[in-house]
Amino acid sequence: MTRTGEVWRSEIAIVGGGILGSVLAGFLAEAGRQVTLIDSGETGGSTANAGSLHVQMQSRFMRLYPEHVPGMERQLPLYPRAVRFWREFERELGADFDLKVNGGLMVAESPDQLEFLKRKADRERELGLSVDILDRTDLDRLAPYLGPAVIGAEICHDEGKLNPLKCNRAIRDWLQRLGVTLLEGVRALSLEQNGAAYSGFTLHFPDGERLHAEKLVLAAGAGTGALAATLGLNLPTRAEPLHMNITEATAPMIGHLVQHADRMITLKQFSTGQIVIGGGWPADLRGPRAHPTVRLDSLTANTTLALHIAPSIAPLRVIRTWAGVNTSVDGKGVLGPSSRVPGLYYAVPGDAGYTLGPLSARLVADMMLNGDAGEDLDDYSPRRFTA
Amino acid sequence: MDAPLQTFTYNGQTVTARRGESLAAALTAAGIRTFRTTAKGAERGIFCGMGVCQDCLVEVDGKPNQRACMTKVNGPLVVSQEAHARPLPPAEANPSPRQAPAVERPDVLIIGAGPAGIAAAIEARRAGASVIVADERAKAGGQYYKQLDVKGSDVAPPDPQHAKGAQLIAEAVALGVEFRHDITIWGAFEGRQYAGSGPSGAVRFEPRAAIIATGAYERPWPVPGWTLPGVMTTGAAQTLWRTARRIPGKRVLIAGNGPLNLQLAAELVSGGCEVVAIAEAAASPSILEAGSLAQMLLSAPDLIRDGLAYQKVARKAGVGMHYKTVVRKIEQEGQALRVTLGPAVAKAGTASEETNYTVDAVCLGYGFEPANELLRGMGVDHAFDPVRRQLVTIRDDGGRTSLPGVYAAGDCTGLGGAKAALAEGAIVGAAAAADLGFGVDPLHLAASRRNLARHRRFQKALWSLYKFGGFDSGLIDSETLICRCEEVKFGDIEDALATDMRMIGAVKRQTRVGMGRCQGRYCGPVLDTLLAGRFGYERHDLSGFAPRVPVRPVAIADLAAEMPS
Numbered sequence: 001m002t003r004t005g006e007v008w009r010s011e012i013a014i015v016g017g018g019i020l021g022s023v024l025a026g027f028l029a030e031a032g033r034q035v036t037l038i039d040s041g042e043t044g045g046s047t048a049n050a051g052s053l054h055v056q057m058q059s060r061f062m063r064l065y066p067e068h069v070p071g072m073e074r075q076l077p078l079y080p081r082a083v084r085f086w087r088e089f090e091r092e093l094g095a096d097f098d099l100k101v102n103g104g105l106m107v108a109e110s111p112d113q114l115e116f117l118k119r120k121a122d123r124e125r126e127l128g129l130s131v132d133i134l135d136r137t138d139l140d141r142l143a144p145y146l147g148p149a150v151i152g153a154e155i156c157h158d159e160g161k162l163n164p165l166k167c168n169r170a171i172r173d174w175l176q177r178l179g180v181t182l183l184e185g186v187r188a189l190s191l192e193q194n195g196a197a198y199s200g201f202t203l204h205f206p207d208g209e210r211l212h213a214e215k216l217v218l219a220a221g222a223g224t225g226a227l228a229a230t231l232g233l234n235l236p237t238r239a240e241p242l243h244m245n246i247t248e249a250t251a252p253m254i255g256h257l258v259q260h261a262d263r264m265i266t267l268k269q270f271s272t273g274q275i276v277i278g279g280g281w282p283a284d285l286r287g288p289r290a291h292p293t294v295r296l297d298s299l300t301a302n303t304t305l306a307l308h309i310a311p312s313i314a315p316l317r318v319i320r321t322w323a324g325v326n327t328s329v330d331g332k333g334v335l336g337p338s339s340r341v342p343g344l345y346y347a348v349p350g351d352a353g354y355t356l357g358p359l360s361a362r363l364v365a366d367m368m369l370n371g372d373a374g375e376d377l378d379d380y381s382p383r384r385f386t387a
Numbered sequence: 388m389d390a391p392l393q394t395f396t397y398n399g400q401t402v403t404a405r406r407g408e409s410l411a412a413a414l415t416a417a418g419i420r421t422f423r424t425t426a427k428g429a430e431r432g433i434f435c436g437m438g439v440c441q442d443c444l445v446e447v448d449g450k451p452n453q454r455a456c457m458t459k460v461n462g463p464l465v466v467s468q469e470a471h472a473r474p475l476p477p478a479e480a481n482p483s484p485r486q487a488p489a490v491e492r493p494d495v496l497i498i499g500a501g502p503a504g505i506a507a508a509i510e511a512r513r514a515g516a517s518v519i520v521a522d523e524r525a526k527a528g529g530q531y532y533k534q535l536d537v538k539g540s541d542v543a544p545p546d547p548q549h550a551k552g553a554q555l556i557a558e559a560v561a562l563g564v565e566f567r568h569d570i571t572i573w574g575a576f577e578g579r580q581y582a583g584s585g586p587s588g589a590v591r592f593e594p595r596a597a598i599i600a601t602g603a604y605e606r607p608w609p610v611p612g613w614t615l616p617g618v619m620t621t622g623a624a625q626t627l628w629r630t631a632r633r634i635p636g637k638r639v640l641i642a643g644n645g646p647l648n649l650q651l652a653a654e655l656v657s658g659g660c661e662v663v664a665i666a667e668a669a670a671s672p673s674i675l676e677a678g679s680l681a682q683m684l685l686s687a688p689d690l691i692r693d694g695l696a697y698q699k700v701a702r703k704a705g706v707g708m709h710y711k712t713v714v715r716k717i718e719q720e721g722q723a724l725r726v727t728l729g730p731a732v733a734k735a736g737t738a739s740e741e742t743n744y745t746v747d748a749v750c751l752g753y754g755f756e757p758a759n760e761l762l763r764g765m766g767v768d769h770a771f772d773p774v775r776r777q778l779v780t781i782r783d784d785g786g787r788t789s790l791p792g793v794y795a796a797g798d799c800t801g802l803g804g805a806k807a808a809l810a811e812g813a814i815v816g817a818a819a820a821a822d823l824g825f826g827v828d829p830l831h832l833a834a835s836r837r838n839l840a841r842h843r844r845f846q847k848a849l850w851s852l853y854k855f856g857g858f859d860s861g862l863i864d865s866e867t868l869i870c871r872c873e874e875v876k877f878g879d880i881e882d883a884l885a886t887d888m889r890m891i892g893a894v895k896r897q898t899r900v901g902m903g904r905c906q907g908r909y910c911g912p913v914l915d916t917l918l919a920g921r922f923g924y925e926r927h928d929l930s931g932f933a934p935r936v937p938v939r940p941v942a943i944a945d946l947a948a949e950m951p952s
C-alpha cells in the first residue's frame with residue numbers, strides 16, 4: 001500500500017493502538033469487520049505500563065481524587081472480572097502472557113494505616129472482592145521479603161501481574177493474522193464528520209493523507225480529548241506522565257504485587273527475575289515532542305520507598321527507568337457510542353487501564369456489533385460529558 | 388609504603404594480585420577468563436575493560452554483580468564467579484537511617500577526568516572558578532592518560548604517556564581543582580542537577596555550569612564468537628597493560644581500524660606477548676595518501692614519531708600485517724580461540740580469501756562511539772556525521788551546547804582523539820569560566836585554538852588514511868548475538884522486521900534488544916544503522932534507543948535517599 005497523497009477507506013477506523021484499541025480491533029475483525037488501526041507510536045500507557053493487574057482500590061487514587069471514590073466503588077466489580085478476562089484472552093490467543101494471580105498486598109506501617117485498610121477491606125468485601133487482613137506473623141510466612149517497618153497488610157487474592165511486553169507482542173501477531181490494517185507511526189491530526197455525499201468520517205493525517213471510515217472509534221488515551229475537540233466535542237482526558245524503574249534480575253523473591261496503604265508504590269517481580277518499581281510517581285513532558293522524561297525527585301523517592309519496604313533489594317542495581325503517559329478522566333471508563341455524533345465511539349478505560357483493557361474492548365465491541373453489551377453500562381457512557 | 392602484593396580468593400582458590408590492580412587484571416594474570424555465566428548459561432569475561440559492557444560481573448564480598456574491571460584489589464577480597472539471577476543476601480540487620488545526599492555547588496562541574504576534562508578544569512580554575520571534576524574511576528587520566536596502578540620490581544615503569552598525564556593531573560591539583568574519584572554521574576537533569584553515586588552512596592551536584600567530558604567507548608564488531616571469553620576490545624587489552632602491566636594472553640591477535648591497534652601491538656610485544664597478526668580494515672597506506680601523511684607530519688610530528696616507533700617494534704617482532712582484512716568469526720577450540728580473517732565486505736564464496744589463526748586472546752578495535760548518554764538524556768541537540776558514522780554534539784566554538792549552562796568537550800562530542808580533546812578542553816574550560824564572569828587570558832585562548840585546529844587537521848588526515856566502509860551486516864548470520872546482555876540473536880531482529888516493524892523502540896519491546904545492563908551501548912548503533920539502511924533514512928538524535936537515566940546501573944542502596952514525606 002502506498003501512502004503519499006492517498007485516500008484510504010475502511011469500514012471501521014480506530015485511533016489509538018494501545019491495549020484497548022488493539023484488542024478492540026481484534027474483536028471487530030474476528031466478527032468479520034474490516035478495521036484500520038492507527039497509532040502515532042508515541043509513548044502511551046500500554047507500552048509503558050508495569051503489568052500490574054490491579055483489583056483492590058488503589059490508595060493513590062483514593063487520596064489524589066477523593067471525589068472519585070464513589071465512582072471507583074461502582075466500577076470495582078469490573079476489576080476481578082477484567083483479570084479473569086485476561087486469563088481467558090490468553091487462552092484464546094494461545095499465548096503466554098506470564099500471567100500470575102498470586103494476590104496483591106497493600107502494606108501498612110502504622111495502626112492508623114492498618115485501620116484504613118480494615119475499613120477498605122470491609123467495603124471491598126461487600127462489593128464482591130476476595131480480601132483479607134494479615135498480621136506480621138502471616139506476612140513472615142507469606143512475604144518474608146517485607147522489611148521490619150511493615151506491621152500488617154491487606155491481601156487481595158484476585159490481584160496479579162503479567163508481562164505487557166509479551167502481551168503486546170502476542171496481540172500484534174493476532175491482529176496481523178486477522179488482517180487488521182496497521183498504520184503505525186501515523187498521527188491523526190483532525191476528524192471530520194462527512195456531509196451529504198457520503199456517510200461516516202474523514203480522518204486527516206500529515207502530508208494531506210486521509211482515511212474515510214463508516215465508523216470511528218477514539219481509543220487514543222490522553223490524545224482522545226484533542227481529537228474529539230476537532231469534532232466540537234468535549235471529553236476532558238488528561239495526560240498524566242508517570243515513571244517506572246526496573247532492576248537487573250535476581251532469584252524469585254517477590255511473588256505478590258505489593259502496594260502501600262499510604263504511599264505511592266508498586267513493587268513486583270517479572271518472570272525474568274527483574275524487579276519493577278513504580279506506583280505513579282510523576283514524570284515531566286519535555287522538549288518539542290513533549291517526551292515523557294524521568295524526574296530526579298520521583299526516582300529518588302520511588303526507589304527509597306521500595307528499599308524501605310523490601311530492604312534486601314539494596315544491592316540490586318536499577319538498570320533503567322522510563323516514563324510514559326497515563327490517561328485520567330474522572331476515574332471511570334468512557335466506553336460506548338457518542339451521545340452527539342452517530343457512528344462515533346469512545347474506548348477509554350478507567351484507572352489501571354491496562355488491567356481493564358481487554359474486558360473494556362469486549363464491552364465496546366459488543367456495543368458496536370450488537371447495539372448493546374447485554375448489561376447496563378450507563379455508568380461509562382460518554383453522555384456525562386459533552387461527547 | 389604498601390606491600391606490592393595482595394592475595395584474595397576466587398571461588399575459594401587463592402589468587403595473588405599486584406596491590407591496586409583491577410580484579411579483571413589479577414584474574415587474567417591467573418589465567419581465569421570466565422567471570423560470569425549468562426541467563427542461557429554462556430560464559431563471559433572482560434570485554435570493554437572500562438565499565439560499560441557489564442560482562443565482567445563477579446560477586447565481591449557478598450555483593451552481587453560487581454564489575455571486575457572497575458574493582459581494585461586493595462585488600463583481601465572474597466570473589467566468586469557470578470551467575471544469572473542469583474538469590475540476594477539477607478538485608479542488613481540495622482541499616483542506618485537514610486539521609487538526603489550532600490549537595491555540592493561549584494562554579495563548574497566537569498564530568499570525566501580524561502584529557503578533555505582535566506584541560507577544561509585547569510583553564511576554568513586558572514580563570515578563578517571553583518572546579519570539581521567527578522570521575523567514575525579511582526584515578527584521573529581518562530583513557531589516554533590512564534595511570535599505572537601497580538608497583539614492583541617486575542613492573543615496567545611508567546612511560547612518557549603516563550608521565551605526561553601525571554604532570555597534567557598534578558598541575559590541576561596544584562591549581563586547586565578538586566577531584567572526586569569513584570563517583571559515577573548516573574543522571575543529568577535539565578542542565579542543573581547532576582546525580583551520582585559513589586562509595587558512600589548518593590551524591591548531588593548543582594553547579595553554575597557543567598562540562599560533559601565523558602569520552603568514548605569502543606564500537607562493537609558483532610561477528611560470530613564476539614562474546615567468547617578472551618575476545619575483548621583493544622582498549623580493554625590496553626587497560627590491562629597500561630594500568631596493571633598485565634597481558635590478555637600469550638598469543639594474541641589484534642584486529643580493527645586505526646592506529647591504536649598498532650600501539651597496542653607494540654605495547655603487548657614489550658610485555659612479552661606473541662602478537663601473531665594485526666588485521667587492519669583499511670587499505671595499506673600507499674603513495675596516493677602522501678598528502679595525508681605530509682599533513683599529519685606537519686600537524687603532529689610527535690604522534691607520527693610514536694606511530695613509526697610502534698610500527699618498527701611490530702615489524703621486528705614479526706607481527707603479520709593484513710590490510711583490508713577483518714575478523715569474520717571466532718570459535719572456541721579447547722582453551723584457545725580460532726580466528727577467521729577475511730575481506731571487509733561480505734560476499735559469497737570468499738572462503739579461499741580467508742586466513743585462520745589460533746590464539747589465546749583476540750583484541751577488537753574498530754573505532755569508537757561517543758559516550759553522549761548524559762548529553763542526549765538532558766535533551767542536548769545532536770546531528771549525525773555520516774563520514775564518521777556517529778552522532779556529534781551541536782556546539783559553538785566555546786563548547787556551548789543547545790542547553791544553557793551545559794558545555795561538552797572531547798570524544799563524547801564525536802571522536803577527535805586525545806590531543807584534540809586536550810586542546811578543546813582548554814577552550815571549553817575557558818569559555819565556561821568566561822561566561823560565569825571570570826577573566827580569561829586571550830593570548831592563551833588563541834594558542835589553544837591554534838593547537839586545536841592543528842590536531843583537527845591531523846585527525847582528518849589520519850582518518851582519510853584509515854578510511855573503510857564500516858561494519859558489513861552481511862558478516863552476521865542469524866545465530867549471531869547482536870545484543871550481548873539479553874542474548875538477542877540477529878535472526879530475532881530479522882523476525883521482528885519481517886512483521887513490518889519499523890520503529891527501533893517497537894523492535895526493542897518485541898525482542899528485548901537493548902534492554903540489558905549495558906543499555907544498548909553496543910547493539911544500539913548496529914541496530915540503528917541497520918534500520919536506517921533498510922528504511923532509507925539517516926540516523927539522527929531520536930532514531931536510536933531513547934536515552935534514559937541511570938546511564939550506568941546503580942544499586943538501589945545508592946539511589947535511595949531520605950524517606951519522602
Ligand SMILES: Cc1cc2nc3c(=O)[nH]c(=O)nc-3n(C[C@H](O)[C@@H](O)[C@H](O)COP(=O)(O)OP(=O)(O)OC[C@H]3O[C@@H](n4cnc5c(N)ncnc54)[C@H](O)[C@@H]3O)c2cc1C
Pocket residue numbers: 435437498499500501502503504521522523524528529530531532570571572573600601602603604605621622623625626647650758761796797798799803804805806808938
Ligand atoms: C578503552 C579505550 C582506550 C583508549 N586508548 C587510547 C590510546 O591509547 N590512545 C589514544 O589516542 N586514544 C585512545 N582512546 C581514545 C580516547 O577516547 C582518547 O581519544 C581520549 O582519552 C579522549 O579524551 P576524553 O577526555 O574525551 O575522554 P576519556 O579519556 O575517555 O575520559 C572520560 C572520562 O570520563 C569518565 N566518565 C564517563 N562517564 C562518566 C560518568 N557518567 N560519571 C563519571 N565519570 C564518567 C570516565 O571514567 C573517563 O575517565 C581510547 C579509548 C578507549 C575507550
Ligand SMILES: Cc1cc2nc3c(=O)[nH]c(=O)nc-3n(C[C@H](O)[C@H](O)[C@H](O)COP(=O)(O)OP(=O)(O)OC[C@H]3O[C@@H](n4cnc5c(N)ncnc54)[C@H](O)[C@@H]3O)c2cc1C
Pocket residue numbers: 015016017018019020021038039040041042043044045046047048049050051052053054186187188189219220221222223224227240241242243244278323324325326327347348349350351352353354355356357
Ligand atoms: C508508567 C505507567 C505504568 C502503568 N502501570 C499500570 C499497571 O501496572 N497496571 C495497569 O492496569 N495500568 C497501568 N498503567 C495505566 C495503563 O497503562 C493505561 O491506563 C492503559 O495502557 C491505557 O490504555 P489505552 O489503550 O486506553 O491507551 P494508551 O495505551 O495510552 O494508548 C493510546 C494510544 O493512542 C495513540 N494516540 C494518541 N493520540 C493519537 C493521534 N492523534 N493519532 C494517532 N495515535 C494517537 C498513542 O500513541 C497511544 O499509543 C500505567 C501507566 C503508566 C504510564
Ligand code: FES
Pocket residue numbers: 432433434435436437438439440441442443454455456457
Ligand atoms: S569488561 Fe568490565 S564492564 Fe566491560
